[in-house]
Structures are given as structure tokens and as C-alpha cells.
Amino acid sequence: MKRPITSRAPSPRRSLGVGGFTLLELLVAVTITLILAGLMLRVTGSLLNFWRRSQADHTQAITAKQVFDYLEQDFQSACFRRDNSRWLAADIIDSPAGLANHGWLISPGVMKPANGGSLSPLPPQDANGSRSPASARFGLSGVWLRFVATNVESGGSLPAIVAYQLARRPVTGDPGPTNPAPVRYSLYRSAISNSETFGNGYDVTAANYASTSNSPSSAGSSLYRTARNVMNPSHANLLASNVVDFGCWLYVRNPDSTLQRIYPSAAGDISHQAVGSSLALDSRYPAVVDVMLRILTEEGASLLDAIESSRVPSRPPDYSTDAAWWWAVVEANSRVFVRRIEIKGTAL
Amino acid sequence: MKHRPPSGFALVITLVLLALLVLAVFALSALTKVSSETSLTGVYQAQARQNALLALNVGLGELQRHAGDDTRITGMAGITGIAPLASNSTRHWCGVWRSDGSFVAWLASGAQPVAAALQSGVPAFELVSSGSVGAASSNSEHVIAGKIPLPIAETPGAPGRVATVGNYAYVVCDEGIKTPAHSPPPVPVVPPVIYSASTGNAQGRLRDALVTYAASTPRVLSYEQLALLPTPAAALTPSTLQDNFHHTTLTSRFVSGGQLTAGMFNVNTTSAIGLRNLLQTYNTAPGAGTPITSAVVSARGTTMQNGLAAYTAAGKRANGPFISTAPFATYLATLFPIAGSPNFTQIMTVIGPMLTVRSDTFRIRAYGDALNPTDSAKVESAVYCEAIVQRTPEPMPDFGRRFVITYFRWLGPDDI
Numbered sequence: 001m002k003r004p005i006t007s008r009a010p011s012p013r014r015s016l017g018v019g020g021f022t023l024l025e026l027l028v029a030v031t032i033t034l035i036l037a038g039l040m041l042r043v044t045g046s047l048l049n050f051w052r053r054s055q056a057d058h059t060q061a062i063t064a065k066q067v068f069d070y071l072e073q074d075f076q077s078a079c080f081r082r083d084n085s086r087w088l089a090a091d092i093i094d095s096p097a098g099l100a101n102h103g104w105l106i107s108p109g110v111m112k113p114a115n116g117g118s119l120s121p122l123p124p125q126d127a128n129g130s131r132s133p134a135s136a137r138f139g140l141s142g143v144w145l146r147f148v149a150t151n152v153e154s155g156g157s158l159p160a161i162v163a164y165q166l167a168r169r170p171v172t173g174d175p176g177p178t179n180p181a182p183v184r185y186s187l188y189r190s191a192i193s194n195s196e197t198f199g200n201g202y203d204v205t206a207a208n209y210a211s212t213s214n215s216p217s218s219a220g221s222s223l224y225r226t227a228r229n230v231m232n233p234s235h236a237n238l239l240a241s242n243v244v245d246f247g248c249w250l251y252v253r254n255p256d257s258t259l260q261r262i263y264p265s266a267a268g269d270i271s272h273q274a275v276g277s278s279l280a281l282d283s284r285y286p287a288v289v290d291v292m293l294r295i296l297t298e299e300g301a302s303l304l305d306a307i308e309s310s311r312v313p314s315r316p317p318d319y320s321t322d323a324a325w326w327w328a329v330v331e332a333n334s335r336v337f338v339r340r341i342e343i344k345g346t347a348l
Numbered sequence: 349m350k351h352r353p354p355s356g357f358a359l360v361i362t363l364v365l366l367a368l369l370v371l372a373v374f375a376l377s378a379l380t381k382v383s384s385e386t387s388l389t390g391v392y393q394a395q396a397r398q399n400a401l402l403a404l405n406v407g408l409g410e411l412q413r414h415a416g417d418d419t420r421i422t423g424m425a426g427i428t429g430i431a432p433l434a435s436n437s438t439r440h441w442c443g444v445w446r447s448d449g450s451f452v453a454w455l456a457s458g459a460q461p462v463a464a465a466l467q468s469g470v471p472a473f474e475l476v477s478s479g480s481v482g483a484a485s486s487n488s489e490h491v492i493a494g495k496i497p498l499p500i501a502e503t504p505g506a507p508g509r510v511a512t513v514g515n516y517a518y519v520v521c522d523e524g525i526k527t528p529a530h531s532p533p534p535v536p537v538v539p540p541v542i543y544s545a546s547t548g549n550a551q552g553r554l555r556d557a558l559v560t561y562a563a564s565t566p567r568v569l570s571y572e573q574l575a576l577l578p579t580p581a582a583a584l585t586p587s588t589l590q591d592n593f594h595h596t597t598l599t600s601r602f603v604s605g606g607q608l609t610a611g612m613f614n615v616n617t618t619s620a621i622g623l624r625n626l627l628q629t630y631n632t633a634p635g636a637g638t639p640i641t642s643a644v645v646s647a648r649g650t651t652m653q654n655g656l657a658a659y660t661a662a663g664k665r666a667n668g669p670f671i672s673t674a675p676f677a678t679y680l681a682t683l684f685p686i687a688g689s690p691n692f693t694q695i696m697t698v699i700g701p702m703l704t705v706r707s708d709t710f711r712i713r714a715y716g717d718a719l720n721p722t723d724s725a726k727v728e729s730a731v732y733c734e735a736i737v738q739r740t741p742e743p744m745p746d747f748g749r750r751f752v753i754t755y756f757r758w759l760g761p762d763d764i
Contacts, residue, residue, distance in 0.1 A: 033361050040365035047372045055379060065390055077757045079569055150570070150757035156586075157757040158576070159569045198567065198576040344756035348601065348608060348738060 113323035138247030188233035300333020399716025416748030423616025455520035458494015524707020535611025543628035550591030624649030
């Protein structure tokens with residue numbers, strides 16, 4: 001008699017419900033999990049990178065818009081008279097010594113290249129034979145721009161001297177070598193009070209608007225609309241952080257309505273001081289302005305701070321000079337913005 | 349029966365990773381939302397500014413079109429018979445007439461073709477209000493303009509639906525009918541002066557400040573900046589300048605003999621204060637005979653304010669402007685008869701060279717706003733600006749002489 005065929009009896013462990021994976025099952029599961037995790041990590045990483053870049057782009061764009069909106073309002077309402085005062089001045093200060101009393105922190109090590117290392121206000125023509133302020137470099141200081149405008153926030157929109165300039169400073173406190181605060185390049189906008197403007201006159205280059213100290217007034221101080229803020233802006237005058245270059249091109253209108261650039265007039269032109277009564281191109285009051293801003297990402301600003309404060313040990317061998325290194329880092333971590341603004345008023 | 353326990357390890361890992369992914373996507377979308385809302389706010393602000401500049405340019409264009417020619421006459425709407433009353437908010441509109449006295453246009457958005465009033469259905473909007481002249485009162489009226497909608501033919505998401513995305517308004521004020529606070533030389537007679545019977549009222553305070561700080565006035569760039577006289581202690585309060593807003597300007601210039609001349613006065617006004625200033629200027633001019641007494645200056649100013657519009661003569665229609673200074677002289681004859689002293693001949697001999705019937709300096713106030721395209725009742729951003737414009741000797745083909753902006757400023761709502 002044949003023995004009935006019966007199924008194999010389950011193992012005691014499985015029948016008890018405590019059976020584990022076989023080695024093969026485990027290996028397959030781990031492999032699949034790793035592949036999935038890798039894929040997800042990659043996707044998540046890409047997303048986070050995209051997010052960070054979007055955030056940086058957004059921050060830069062918002063910063064540029066804020067700065068341009070101020071500049072536009074100020075330039076549109078700029079005013080002058082036909083007299084011998086300098087109603088507008090745009091100067092590039094390209095030596096550290098020249099920035100004394102501007103509230104700059106001048107460090108002995110790596111910093112924005114001076115003495116020609118960042119100076120190309122009129123870049124060479126491109127392949128199409130045209131030039132753009134977007135590819136210009138405005139020296140160590142950027143353009144120190146000041147003019148008379150009526151600014152709406154002054155209460156009555158009365159004439160006031162407005163000054164724009166870059167400064168390299170610790171984010172708080174005085175610009176001294178012992179200040180441990182992070183250092184940033186920032187753009188400042190100082191609008192001098194209406195009464196001080198009226199009292200001191202409209203010559204933006206006058207000694208009345210100079211500073212005799214390198215210490216800016218603090219952000220909490222009420223001294224942020226004084227005449228000295230034209231040269232040495234208060235911390236309260238901060239307009240935008242992480243701006244490493246700022247400049248402008250100035251134009252006059254020809255009788256046929258075409259624009260003629262009057263600043264920079266040549267590659268080495270670092271100054272334009274507009275005299276109200278002047279008809280000479282090198283001192284004429286402009287009708288149109290192109291403004292250029294170069295804004296770093298926060299990541300780039302931190303990296304630049306690390307380089308400038310020697311927390312990054314040494315210059316990579318790819319760069320022959322500190323200036324080349326500095327600009328390579330800046331160009332890799334910044335965006336350039338340009339806006340054209342028309343000055344509405346003219347003088348009789 | 350084969351029984352295998354569920355294996356949840358891979359599921360848990362997958363769920364965790366999916367959760368991370370969802371979190372990242374959520375955060376990214378939140379950032380995108382914030383940035384798009386920020387951008388939208390910026391777009392509204394930019395749109396409102398553009399609409400305000402559009403209004404300014406429309407106003408400037410209309411001014412150039414109607415008042416560019418040398419033969420045109422300008423004046424305030426009061427000369428058409430609008431009495432000085434707080435509620436008469438078109439009294440200070442600027443009108444343009446042809447050399448024969450026929451009417452051309454009111455330089456305000458939404459104005460009717462003839463009457464100094466807004467077209468039916470056009471909402472009124474104050475462009476000279478408390479911030480400029482204080483509370484509305486007689487001779488210190490607010491000034492309105494029509495708010496003109498800016499429609500678009502297509503609404504995003506709703507093709508074919510017309511929507512209003514913004515509004516604009518502008519008004520042109522004649523500065524030549526006002527007494528200039530500063531008249532740089534050369535002037536035809538003497539710089540016009542401000543009359544006041546007392547030192548305590550707004551005209552008196554302004555007059556005294558201008559006399560005391562005459563050395564500082566050449567540095568003043570705008571009428572509102574007179575509040576800074578003297579430095580450092582201000583003598584003129586904002587209310588003083590508000591009370592003088594319709595009657596005093598910083599500097600008005602006139603195209604005369606191919607060049608710009610200050611120190612003149614457009615007689616097409618019904619401002620008692622401005623007309624008193626004119627009579628007082630006679631008193632200060634070299635060659636003036638018997639002075640006009642203070643009481644007479646005051647009384648005749650009021651008489652002229654109330655009687656100029658209705659006066660008719662050759663060269664002056666009822667409720668129309670003087671088309672030359674000759675009928676103004678005949679009107680003066682009714683107030684200062686030849687038998688009196690001074691008489692109108694003596695007065696005109698002295699101040700005649702400074703009189704004119706058109707202005708070349710104007711103030712344009714403009715407004716622009718941006719509306720929510722889906723809810724046109726919701727104003728997302730509103731902007732004001734102002735320009736002082738000057739007619740220059742430079743010819744402009746087909747449009748007389750060219751107007752240029754000599755002073756531009758953005759204004760806050762409190763400045764209006």
C-alpha cells in the first residue's frame with residue numbers, strides 16, 4: 001500500500017510564526033532600499049540645491065529691485081540749477097588710503113582688489129562691438145554717487161542731498177581690526193536732512209559734507225541724516241547687504257534724442273562732477289543714467305569673508321594672484337543687475 | 349497553509365523618504381508663493397508709478413498742445429465767474445483761450461469741453477488737498493480732477509472680459525497768476541511783493557520772512573522749501589505756506605523777447621490776495637506817485653476778485669479772460685478814476701510792463717493707482733507726483749514753444 005503523499009511539514013520555527021528572511025531576501029531588500037534611498041537622496045538633494053539657488057536668486061532679485069527703486073525715485077526727482085555748484089558727483093576711489101573716513105574696514109590681507117585690480121569702468125567692446133555696464137568694474141570703492149533730489153520720505157519731499165556708496169564693514173560696530181563681527185560689502189544710501197542740505201548748500205563735493213572720522217554712527221543713533229553721512233554713512237543708512245560692486249554710466253541727450261555717454265568717457269575715467277552751468281561733456285549734468293549692481297549670494301558672502309579673514313588657508317594654485325582669486329569667487333557667487341533711469345527735470 | 353508575516357522595513361523607509369520629498373516640495377512651493385506675492389506687490393507699485401507718470405505726461409502733452417503757441421491766453425477758472433467758496437473745487441483749474449477770447453480747454457483730466465466741471469460719471473479726485481492748502485475755505489479751495497480708468501481688453505484667466513487695472517488723474521495749475529516769492533533779475537519793473545495789513549496772518553508772515561531772509565531766497569529750489577527760511581530756526585510753518593499756496597509761487601518766468609523773464613504777473617486771476625499784491629507792488633516801484641493806502645489795497649483787491657469775471661469791455665468778455673492788458677487798464681479806471689490819486693494811468697504807467705495775459709510756468713499734479721484685476725474696487729498701490737513745467741523760448745514745430753520739466757518730485761499722500 002502506497003503511503004499517501006503529504007505536504008512537507010512546516011518547520012517548527014515557521015509554524016510558530018517567527019520565521020526570518022533568508023539571506024537572499026535580505027540582500028535583495030537591502031539592495032532595493034539602498035537604490036531607493038540613493039534615488040530619493042539624489043532627488044531631495046537636487047531639490048534642496050534648487051531651493052537654495054532659488055532662494056539666493058530671489059534674495060538677489062529683491063535686493064536689486066529695492067536698490068533700483070530707491071535709485072529710480074531719487075534720480076527721477078534729481079534737480080539742479082545753472083550755477084557753479086557741483087550738483088552731482090560720481091567718483092571711484094581706487095586706493096585704500098583714499099577711503100579714509102569713509103567708514104571702510106581696510107584689511108592688510110585679501111580684500112577687494114585696489115589700485116587697478118577692480119577697475120574697468122568702460123570694458124572692452126564685445127564681439128558685437130557694443131559695451132555694457134553689466135561687464136564693468138568700478139574699482140575698490142564702486143562709484144561714490146551723490147546728487148540733489150527730492151525724496152518722498154523726507155516729509156514734504158523737499159530737496160536733499162542723497163549719497164550712495166559701498167562700504168566694507170563689520171556688520172555691527174566700528175570698522176576696526178579687532179571687531180570680531182562678520183565683514184560684508186554693503187551699499188549705503190544717505191539722505192541728508194532738508195534743513196542741513198539747505199544750510200550747507202547744494203555743492204555735493206563741498207567740505208561741509210566731508211567726514212573727519214572713520215567711525216560710522218551706530219544703527220540706533222539719530223545721526224543718520226547729517227552732512228557727514230555723505231562721506232561716511234551711518235549703519236542706519238544700510239540699503240543692501242552683499243553688494244560688491246556698484247556703478248553708473250551717465251548720458252546726455254543729443255538734439256536728435258540719441259544718447260551720448262559722458263561718463264565714463266574713456267577706460268580710465270574715474271570721476272564725473274556735474275557743474276550746473278557747464279555745457280562741457282566732462283562736467284555736464286546727465287539726462288539718463290544706467291545703474292549697475294553686483295550682488296553676492298549669502299553663501300558667497302560668507303565664503304568671501306572666510307577668504308578675507310584667512311579662514312581659508314591659502315590661495316588655490318589655479319589663481320596666479322589674490323585679485324584673480326577674489327574676482328573668481330565673486331563672479332561665481334554673484335549676479336549683475338542693470339537698470340536705465342531717466343532724470344525728469346532740467347534746469348533753465 | 350503557507351503564512352508569511354508582513355515585511356514593513358522597506359515600506360517604512362519608503363514612507364520616510366517620501367515624507368522628506370513632500371516636505372521639500374512643500375517648502376519650495378511656500379518659498380515660490382512668498383516670492384510671487386512679493387513680486388506682485390512690486391509689480392503693483394511699478395504699475396501705479398507708471399500710471400502717475402502717464403498722467404503727468406498726458407497733462408504735459410495737453411499743456412503743450414493748447415498753450416504752446418504764443419497767441420494763447422491762460423488763467424484760472426475763477427475768471428469765468430466761479431466764486432471763492434470752499435466747495436468750488438474747480439476755481440483754480442487752468443484754462444486756455446485763443447487770442448480772441450474764445451475758450452480752448454481746461455487742463456484737468458475728465459474736464460467738460462466748456463464748463464469748468466467734470467464730465468458726467470467721472471469721479472472727482474482731489475489733487476490739491478489738505479496737505480497743500482489746509483482745510484478747504486474761501487480763497488484756499490481744494491482742487492479736483494477726474495479719475496480716469498485704465499481698462500484692459502483681456503483679463504488673465506477670463507478672455508474677453510474688460511477690466512480696469514488702474515486709474516490716473518492730473519490737474520494743471522497756473523503759476524503765473526501767483527505772486528513770485530523770488531524773482532531773479534532782470535525784471536521789467538520791480539520784483540512783485542506780498543501785501544498784508546498785518547504781520548500776524550499768513551501773508552504777513554510770508555512777506556516778513558522773505559524780506560528778512562532775502563539773502564537766502566535765491567537758494568530755495570521749491571515753494572515748499574520756503575518753510576526752511578531761515579536756517580536753522582524755521583520762521584514759516586507749513587500752515588503759512590498752505591494758506592499762500594494758491595496765491596504765491598517760488599518763481600514764475602515768462603517768455604518775453606525770446607528769453608525768459610521773471611517778475612511778471614498774469615492778470616487773469618480772481619485771487620484777491622494776488623491782486624492786492626499787484627497793487628502793493630505799484631507802491632514799491634520806482635516812479636510811483638501817490639501810494640495806494642493799505643485800506644484801499646485791501647478793499648480794491650476784494651472788489652477786483654468779485655468784479656473781474658463779470659466785467660466786459662473791448663478785449664474782455666463777461667466770464668472770460670483779458671485778452672490783452674488794455675482792458676485791464678480800463679477796468680482799473682473804474683477803481684482808480686482819472687480824477688483820483690493815484691489814478692489808473694499812473695498805476696499802469698508803473699506796473700504796466702510787468703502785466704501779461706498768459707503764463708509760462710505751471711504746476712502739474714498727477715496721480716496713478718494700480719487695481720486688483722479681479723476686484724477693481726481694491727486699490728493695490730497709489731502714487732502721486734508733481735512737476736513744475738516751464739515754457740521756454742525754444743520753438744517746437746507745430747506746437748509753439750517747448751515746455752520742459754524744471755522740477756519733479758514724488759509726493760506722499762500727506763503732501764497732497
